[in-house]
Amino acid sequence: xxxxxxxxxxxxxxxxxxxxxxxxxxxxxxxxxxxxxxxxxxxxxxxxxxxxxxxxxxxxxxxxxxxxxxxxxxxxxxxxxxxxxxxxxxxxxxxxxxxxxxxxxxxxxxxxxxxxxxxxxxxxxxxxxxxxxxxxxxxxxxxxxxxxxxxxxxxxxxxxxxxxxxxxxxxxxxxxxxxxxxxxxxxxxxxxxxxxxxxxxxxxxxxxxxxxxxxxxxxxxxxxxxxxxxxxxxxxxxxxxxxxxxxxxxxxxxxxxxxxxxxxxxxxxxxxxxxxxxxxxxxxxxxxxxxxxxxxxxxxxxxxxxxxxxxxxxxxxx
Numbered sequence: 001x002x003x004x005x006x007x008x009x010x011x012x013x014x015x016x017x018x019x020x021x022x023x024x025x026x027x028x029x030x031x032x033x034x035x036x037x038x039x040x041x042x043x044x045x046x047x048x049x050x051x052x053x054x055x056x057x058x059x060x061x062x063x064x065x066x067x068x069x070x071x072x073x074x075x076x077x078x079x080x081x082x083x084x085x086x087x088x089x090x091x092x093x094x095x096x097x098x099x100x101x102x103x104x105x106x107x108x109x110x111x112x113x114x115x116x117x118x119x120x121x122x123x124x125x126x127x128x129x130x131x132x133x134x135x136x137x138x139x140x141x142x143x144x145x146x147x148x149x150x151x152x153x154x155x156x157x158x159x160x161x162x163x164x165x166x167x168x169x170x171x172x173x174x175x176x177x178x179x180x181x182x183x184x185x186x187x188x189x190x191x192x193x194x195x196x197x198x199x200x201x202x203x204x205x206x207x208x209x210x211x212x213x214x215x216x217x218x219x220x221x222x223x224x225x226x227x228x229x230x231x232x233x234x235x236x237x238x239x240x241x242x243x244x245x246x247x248x249x250x251x252x253x254x255x256x257x258x259x260x261x262x263x264x265x266x267x268x269x270x271x272x273x274x275x276x277x278x279x280x281x282x283x284x285x286x287x288x289x290x291x292x293x294x295x296x297x298x299x300x301x302x303x304x305x306x307x308x309x310x311x312x313x314x315x316x317x318x
Contacts, residue, residue, distance in 0.1 A: 033286030062282035102144030
């Protein structure tokens, strides 16, 4: 096997241009929203806090994950070439799964950050100092890539495929496993043990434990206004957690033989991790964290006024 044919989102010729424009629009929204958040956090000193540090990592992951999956439909429309090399297909799957795993770990680190902020507010800046935040983020990135290497090696060792055509719009693990005519029971067992239990269940359990302590601390607050204020600071993170793991469980936590590629393809395009986070979560992340966050909105207004003043001064000088 030297190459695959990526079937794409639709085979109907009349739909190719609308699909291209839709995918391009989605990608530009993801790129614009997440890069705005990333640059805003990087440039505004008021946002140089642990929570926004991890949010910047999350935005960068969303851009990487969307780029690695959505670039093929865009290139296919422009060039008409649906083929992808075997090595290129394996690399796309590897980076997609790695970025998804990284995102789960970063969200776990964000859950720990919220736990420290709510349960140990007086020691927050001591516990979550810059060195600790950088170490946590580095561990998340490294573990995310290391966790997927054995899976990628196992898929690359498959030599028998029933067809060259991948019934998907990018190279994902499930379509390749469905396409294989070799025995994939060992690979499925590895996905369950390593992917489901270690890469998903452990981060979710750690996040759940963090929120158990957070909720216990919230219930100890006497005033309802105080309880709501603390809960509001965690609501954005909790919303992303629910969306991400909800779609993740639907897409990957099922036996391969019960997954139909048609429904899988639709859910992957409008998911929240793609896995399922190819488009859903990358679009929602900037919206949830910006529309509900006063600090982000204030930082955006400061930068907008600063840019406006510079443009006005340049125009006056001219």
